[in-house]
Amino acid sequence: MSLLSKLEETLVCLKAGKVTLPYPAQAQPLPEKFRGRPIFDATKCIGCAGCANNCPAREILVFDVCQEVRILQYLGRRCTYCGRCADVCPEKAITMSQEFENGTNAIGDLGQRLELFMSTCQRCGRCFKGPSVLEDLKMKGYRSDDLQNERWIFRSRAFLEEEKTVDDIQIELD
Amino acid sequence: MIAREMFEKFKQRFGPLIERADLPSDRRLFVFVDRSVVKYVCQHIFRELDARYVITIGADDRPFSGKFLVAHNFAFDKDHLLCSVLTQLPADDPKIDSITDMVPAASWAEREMRDLVGIEPVGHRYLKRLVLPDGWPENNHPLRKDVPWNEVPVEFDPDREFRFDEPPEGCTVVPFGPFHPTLDEPAHFRLYVEGEMVRGCEYRGFMVHRGIEKLAESVMSYNDIPMLAERICGICGCVHNVAYVQAVEEAAVLKPPPRAEYIRTIMLELERLHSHLLWVGLACHIVGFDTLFMQSFRIREPIMWIAEKISGNRKTYALCVIGGVRWNITPEVKIELRQTLDKLETEWRAVVSAVSKDRNIQKRTWGVGVADKDLVKESGLIGPVARAAGVDIDCRRDHPYAAYDRVEFDVITEQGGDVWSRLLVRMKEVFESIRIIRQCLDKMEVGPLQLEIKDELPIGRMGLSSVEAPRGESHHFVITGENNRPRRWRVRAPTYQNLQAVPRMIKDQQIADMTISLGSIDPCFSCTDRLETIDLRSGVTKVWSQEELLKLTRAKKV
Numbered sequence: 001m002s003l004l005s006k007l008e009e010t011l012v013c014l015k016a017g018k019v020t021l022p023y024p025a026q027a028q029p030l031p032e033k034f035r036g037r038p039i040f041d042a043t044k045c046i047g048c049a050g051c052a053n054n055c056p057a058r059e060i061l062v063f064d065v066c067q068e069v070r071i072l073q074y075l076g077r078r079c080t081y082c083g084r085c086a087d088v089c090p091e092k093a094i095t096m097s098q099e100f101e102n103g104t105n106a107i108g109d110l111g112q113r114l115e116l117f118m119s120t121c122q123r124c125g126r127c128f129k130g131p132s133v134l135e136d137l138k139m140k141g142y143r144s145d146d147l148q149n150e151r152w153i154f155r156s157r158a159f160l161e162e163e164k165t166v167d168d169i170q171i172e173l174d
Numbered sequence: 175m176i177a178r179e180m181f182e183k184f185k186q187r188f189g190p191l192i193e194r195a196d197l198p199s200d201r202r203l204f205v206f207v208d209r210s211v212v213k214y215v216c217q218h219i220f221r222e223l224d225a226r227y228v229i230t231i232g233a234d235d236r237p238f239s240g241k242f243l244v245a246h247n248f249a250f251d252k253d254h255l256l257c258s259v260l261t262q263l264p265a266d267d268p269k270i271d272s273i274t275d276m277v278p279a280a281s282w283a284e285r286e287m288r289d290l291v292g293i294e295p296v297g298h299r300y301l302k303r304l305v306l307p308d309g310w311p312e313n314n315h316p317l318r319k320d321v322p323w324n325e326v327p328v329e330f331d332p333d334r335e336f337r338f339d340e341p342p343e344g345c346t347v348v349p350f351g352p353f354h355p356t357l358d359e360p361a362h363f364r365l366y367v368e369g370e371m372v373r374g375c376e377y378r379g380f381m382v383h384r385g386i387e388k389l390a391e392s393v394m395s396y397n398d399i400p401m402l403a404e405r406i407c408g409i410c411g412c413v414h415n416v417a418y419v420q421a422v423e424e425a426a427v428l429k430p431p432p433r434a435e436y437i438r439t440i441m442l443e444l445e446r447l448h449s450h451l452l453w454v455g456l457a458c459h460i461v462g463f464d465t466l467f468m469q470s471f472r473i474r475e476p477i478m479w480i481a482e483k484i485s486g487n488r489k490t491y492a493l494c495v496i497g498g499v500r501w502n503i504t505p506e507v508k509i510e511l512r513q514t515l516d517k518l519e520t521e522w523r524a525v526v527s528a529v530s531k532d533r534n535i536q537k538r539t540w541g542v543g544v545a546d547k548d549l550v551k552e553s554g555l556i557g558p559v560a561r562a563a564g565v566d567i568d569c570r571r572d573h574p575y576a577a578y579d580r581v582e583f584d585v586i587t588e589q590g591g592d593v594w595s596r597l598l599v600r601m602k603e604v605f606e607s608i609r610i611i612r613q614c615l616d617k618m619e620v621g622p623l624q625l626e627i628k629d630e631l632p633i634g635r636m637g638l639s640s641v642e643a644p645r646g647e648s649h650h651f652v653i654t655g656e657n658n659r660p661r662r663w664r665v666r667a668p669t670y671q672n673l674q675a676v677p678r679m680i681k682d683q684q685i686a687d688m689t690i691s692l693g694s695i696d697p698c699f700s701c702t703d704r705l706e707t708i709d710l711r712s713g714v715t716k717v718w719s720q721e722e723l724l725k726l727t728r729a730k731k732v
Contacts, residue, residue: 002531002532002533002534004531005528005529005530005531005532005533006532008524008527008528008531009465009466009469009525009528009529009532011524011528012469012521012524012525012528013465013468013469015524016469016472019472019475030482031479031482031483031486033483033484033485033486033501034482034486034487035485035486035487035492054397054398055398056394056398056399056401056402057401058393080401080405080490081487082401082490082492083486083492083500084397084398084401084492087500096486
């Protein structure tokens with residue numbers, strides 16, 4: 001009885017053949033929807049901070065260094081690649097990449113830092129996203145030394161302070 | 175009607191001592207009773223009405239009602255009813271009669287309540303510390319609302335050691351764990367051994383306590399918590415993810431769209447498939463049969479790939495948000511999933527046919543780690559452990575959720591109650607899961623994946639949710655709250671109940687059978703140890719002090 005079951009088990013093994021994949025020499029293709037390291041696109045980001053509000057691991061920080069510059073910092077230390085940031089981004093500026101071999105000795109390697117130039121409403125002083133395509137253009141990718149666009153830039157009286165405006169963002173990255 | 179009938183029964187018996195009741199649906203019953211009768215109400219429910227004990231929850235409700243709250247949850251499996259007996263305790267006197275004498279299964283839950291919320295179960299006979307680290311001060315209870323989530327009390331003493339009980343006379347102590355080749359996660363069993371026979375043991379666990387409930391109640395928001403809940407367990411993560419979301423949905427009276435329910439069902443069953451295959455592999459590994467261990471894992475692998483294709487990850491699916499699911503099952507994936515299931519079915523049939531006659535495995539598992547019907551009732555055992563003892567319970571049928579009320583399947587039971595029966599139950603359940611997924615794929619309707627939620631979720635409502643994990647029932651209790659997060663979220667993972675019965679399962683057995691007996695409940699220690707912030711290192715530091723050890727490890731760091 002037992003001999004028969006041993007033979008059956010042998011058959012199971014023989015049928016299987018060799019199944020070990022030659023990883024990492026030859027990587028298997030990943031499925032399209034694979035959730036790897038999130039990549040932030042500075043040209044698309046409007047600095048709405050929706051990703052930061054929805055990140056379960058609190059790995060995305062947003063802070064303003066002055067009236068016109070907003071920093072979006074992705075730390076990537078305990079990010080679980082759940083993809084909520086990519087879900088909620090209204091501008092599709094975050095994509096879940098196919099990168100999963102992210103082992104590193106310096107944890108800072110995984111971080112990303114976006115410096116975003118923001119428009120401000122002259123009435124209320126808040127950053128805003130323009131309603132039309134034209135106004136949208138004004139908020140994306142301008143540089144303060146671009147003389148052609150000079151007329152679009154609001155010169156604020158805010159200045160960069162020695163200390164950053166929010167003090168809980170002194171992040172230690174070893 | 176059953177909820178109302180049950181409530182009438184209580185009213186007849188306890189009359190004015192029942193303060194109020196809430197019957198949100200026919201499958202849920204919340205009864206508020208005076209604290210003087212809570213013991214008798216629980217006895218009545220457990221003994222006379224023959225309900226199954228689920229969990230006891232302590233909550234600090236002082237900021238909202240000025241009182242502490244205790245809930246004893248019971249399940250009437252045949253009547254499809256979940257019942258919660260709630261008691262409010264005054265803020266200056268948080269004491270409640272212990273129910274452990276009548277309901278032995280409540281022992282751990284009451285000890286945990288004392289540790290974390292500081293509610294004293296009066297009359298509990300073994301009030302040793304369960305959850306908190308040994309050096310944690312007596313008067314600090316982390317789950318109270320006035321304790322910040324990241325607080326480490328100044329009186330915390332990391333060097334204090336756990337005090338074990340004295341072993342019985344004539345017994346030798348054999349430590350098992352925290353690190354042992356057959357334990358995948360840390361837990362310490364101190365076995366009392368007489369010759370080759372185990373006569374008893376003491377358990378010290380909760381070493382991978384991560385403060386998940388506190389974090390959820392104080393820092394995160396409703397839609398963040400599913401991703402956290404999923405990380406309670408590495409194997410049955412999706413179960414916790416779905417259970418939490420369902421509990422919130424129930425509290426807020428939201429009904430997810432049908433397609434979302436089918437997708438939840440499919441993903442839960444995929445998870446059961448891979449978990450059962452993994453368990454059969456590991457069980458064979460523990461008894462020293464590595465060939466089958468390898469074959470199980472090989473057969474399991476395509477399940478992981480298809481899950482990756484659907485959700486973007488092999489294991490942590492990040493499936494649910496409140497009111498729906500995030501991933502769709504496209505027609506292409508559907509075809510592939512069917513092919514995967516067909517292949518799995520033929521391959522698994524061959525394995526089952528071979529293993530079910532294998533004398534070597536039978537000899538290692540017959541009559542080992544027996545949990546009979548009596549133990550199942552007393553300790554509130556669930557899942558394959560209960561079903562292997564002939565107790566016909568399964569949350570998928572008894573408390574239907576997602577799309578389980580729309581599919582047909584059999585609940586597998588065996589009569590032996592030993593490890594062999596558990597092996598058979600799990601092997602056969604694989605075919606039922608395949609059947610369920612096929613039906614879901616046939617019946618799945620086209621439609622939206624998520625419910626559009628326009629209003630804020632109501633505050634102070636309660637929700638219960640039982641989901642059948644591969645290891646047994648996973649029970650979540652939620653009280654909704656302010657600031658877009660729950661006030662209280664309590665997770666009762668299946669291992670929490672099953673592990674309590676291990677000392678009785680291994681009693682008077684050979685020490686060599688300890689590993690497979692423990693393995694047979696498919697223990698998941700990180701499920702059981704959910705809360706708190708500091709890990710426990712005492713017991714390891716006999717020769718080296720903790721500081722020396724730390725120095726040593728740091729010196730070697732490049």
